[in-house]
Amino acid sequence: EDKVVQSPLSLVVHEGDTVTLNCSYEVTNFRSLLWYKQEKKAPTFLFMLTSSGIEKKSGRLSSILDKKELFSILNITATQTGDSAVYLCAVEWNAGGTSYGKLTFGQGTILTVHP
């Protein structure tokens, strides 16, 4: 059965700290790994990763995928209180060459950034 595990489940840091969130997966026919940030309602898209070793960056956030070891990390540098949220990792599988819209999510990491 497809499985996505995130760690840690929760993290409390102070502004300015750097954090690393982890996501490991066991998915047959891997297609892509996505990171989302969820504050109060809708998860908002951060990154989609499909190739190993290629870092994706957006401001203070970056992410990388290791398809051999089946994991991804999300780094946030110089954290701010606005980074407080649940960070979700999701994996999409490939069904016969097409993708049928199913994302398998991890439990999420609750990040709390104190001033």
Added chain:
Amino acid sequence: KAGVTQTPRYLIKTRGQQVTLSCSPISGHRSVSWYQQTPGQGLQFLFEYFSETQRNKGNFPGRFSGRQFSNSRSEMNVSTLELGDSALYLCASRWYRGGGAQETQYFGPGTRLLVL
């Protein structure tokens, strides 16, 4: 471009009733997926629709059903509500070009359903 919209945003029902939730995808997006989010189980896939056809279904009982209209809007229905159906129901849309293209799913704000 407007994002994914969902109605209603909040809903209170009693056990045994049924409920219909609506999702309007981003303009041009033809694929709509539905998810249930609960504190205990996290985000779980319900089903996905494309061109008015259900292409994929998660591990939920038959009380959960859906449909998609020709304008790509989608509805999901839950019949004979149980207390455990209380959750945030999210829908996500994407364009879907096919041919193996990898496209991001964008989520709506969700409908929070409380079953009493």
